[in-house]
Amino acid sequence: MDVRTFWLAGRPATGDTELTVTNSHDGRVVGRHSVPTDAQVEEAVAAAHAVARQAAALPVHVRAEALAHVSRRIAERAEEIAQLITAENGKPILWARGETSRAVATFRFAAEEARRWSGGVQRLDTEPAATGRLAYVSRVPYGPVLAITPFNFPLNLVAHKVAPAIAVGAPVVIKPAPATPLSALLLGEILAETDLPPGMFSVLPIENERASALVQDPRLPVVSFTGSAPVGYAIADQIPRKHVTLELGGNAAAVVLADADLDWAAQRIALYSNYQAGQSCIAVQRVIVEQPVYDAFVDRLIPAVTGLVTGDPADEKTQVGPLVSEHAAERVEQWVQEAVAAGAKVLAGGTREGAVIAPTVLTDVPDDAKVVCEEVFGPVMILQPAASVNEAYAMVNDSKYGLQAGVFTRSLDAAFQANRELEVGGVIIGDVPSYRADQMPYGGVKDSGIGREGLHSAMEDLTYEKVMVLTGLTL
Structure with missing residues (x-):
């Protein structure tokens, strides 16, 4: 059985150890993947940090076309991907096909939102002291995103973190769930087909206990986590000065x-x-x-x-x-x-x-x-x-x-x-x-989390408003 590579700053890579993924229904081996070393994890974070300015300055059409390409390729490989989800997750093929279709839509929505993503203007001469002044308000990414994803939707919940990050021009480091990393690694393969710059994405299938260093790394100013409430709030408590988004479930x-x-x-x-x-x-x-x-x-x-x-x-x-x-x-x-x-x-x-x-x-x-x-x-x-x-x-x-x-x-x-x-x-x-x-705002209150998914909402969550005031204009 071939050993899947992971994705290090947009290129395939192998470490010095491997892990096996099994099917929960019959115990059969589904696949094996290489595990990044500590040095390779450091390289991925350094690359995301180094490319952050270039990523934020990427023309909208480059981001949008990359997202559209991913959507098309998932659609073309839909049955293969659905079978992989079923194999590693145990999800019935009925639901795995549905998840794959949703991922197609998630990346398509992101491409559409990226093309609409723009600044706004505000006249300031509503008061005499601001005569001749105009504000241009844009949204700027906080910086590279650490995306920690769960096992239950091993493709589409990765998509909901990766797609809005690319749409706003933020590099993303993906840590998939150890039980279901193969779908995320396949997504990395498709992302590598795009014209995104090296360092724009990494997929690092590491053990959960190794994620703490990534969470605390100051070069990853945004942490987006989906999982259990105790783990999510423990993450938030570790990094009070970072921008954290948490989707923590519930008892609906x-x-x-x-x-x-x-x-x-x-x-x-x-x-x-x-x-x-x-x-x-x-x-x-x-x-x-x-x-x-x-x-x-x-x-x-x-x-x-x-x-x-x-x-x-x-x-x-x-x-x-x-x-x-x-x-x-x-x-x-x-x-x-x-x-x-x-x-x-x-x-x-x-x-x-x-x-x-x-x-x-x-x-x-x-x-x-x-x-x-x-x-x-x-x-x-x-x-x-x-x-x-x-x-x-x-x-x-x-x-x-x-x-x-x-x-x-x-x-x-x-x-x-x-x-x-x-x-x-x-x-x-x-x-x-x-x-x-997948396009609607999605998230909770109380112990169900902080922030919202859904493409436009997530794009806002990954960015902050920046104001440029123009002076001496005849309006």
């Missing part, structure tokens, strides 16, 4: 009000509690149902959950595959068992086979159980009745997280009340909280 709630289409709600919630094996920051975890329709909704939900196809992620029909590792599945199983021991009832699932957790539905779960309070990151949902709309929304807010929430209702009043009252970064009306369009 779906609210089903009495006027909802119960069949639609049951089908969507069943699927999107369990898609990606629940390993999505916005997978449905808490299901809050208005009391008058609670029993009728449960009668629809359970058959929808038990009817999901679980098994081999390479099978075209599989909807729910394994977790990223057997260790991750054991942790989810333990949380379910803890909830049951505390009085919860299992309405579906609750079993484990290797890295696969059967789609699980729990009810009567104590409020302090981990499956309520924390992010399960597995195919588990809990059912909770609510006496009213107001109580349902209060239950959504009774969480330390606040990423997205879904509200199934036909009422505009209930929709706008949700938008006013729910303490989340996104409210999805008529669908699950798992909905995300």
Whole structure:
């Protein structure tokens, strides 16, 4: 089996050690990759720092065409990439193809935003003292970006860090998740086909414990991290003077009000509690149902959950595959068992086979159980009745997280009340909280993070406003 190179300042490179990536479903070896040495990591950071001014000055058409090229090439190699995602992540091919299509769109959106990215002007002669003065306001990148990415979307969440950085002219050093580095390395191969200058990107598949030095390196003034809240906030605490963006997940709630289409709600919630094996920051975890329709909704939900196809992620029909590792599945199983021991009832699932957790539905779960309070990151949902709309929304807010929430209702009043009252970064009306369009602002409040993804929003987050005042003009 060939050993994949990593990408050092835009060129392929090898270190002096290798790591193996395995499939969580059957344990087979998916690939091997070379690991950068400390000296090579230093070279990558030095190159990003050295090219920063050149990168910021790159003509817009160069950045935009590089991004468009990446979009086209991902589309051309879509099936190959999807198969790779499934192999290294365990994600069913159904969802891997969807992730690949989203990455195509993410780079396309970035190319379009790069062409629109421009400064603005402001007349200052609104006061006599500023007669003849005009302000030109532009946005300037803070500098090179350290992008630390998770395993659950090994291509598209890398894209959401790389694409806006290139769009604004910021070099980017990518540290992919150790469990799923191959998709990021393939993306590096495509980036190397562009006319971006050397040093504009590096892909460094290093162990997590080696990332601390990168986080603290002053030559990387921006750290963009997606992962768990404890790790994210530990990073932020280490570097109080850096610009940090954090996407830290949540325990997303779906609210089903009495006027909802119960069949639609049951089908969507069943699927999107369990898609990606629940390993999505916005997978449905808490299901809050208005009391008058609670029993009728449960009668629809359970058959929808038990009817999901679980098994081999390479099978075209599989909807729910394994977790990223057997260790991750054991942790989810333990949380379910803890909830049951505390009085919860299992309405579906609750079993484990290797890295696969059967789609699980729990009810009567104590409020302090981990499956309520924390992010399960597995195919588990809990059912909770609510006496009213107001109580349902209060239950959504009774969480330390606040990423997205879904509200199934036909009422505009209930929709706008949700938008006013729910303490989340996104409210999805008529669908699950798992909905995300890659161009829209995406991020959370409370322990769900700091900053926003979505191409335009991320581009703003990676830059600061700079003002040039022109004097002595006849306006």
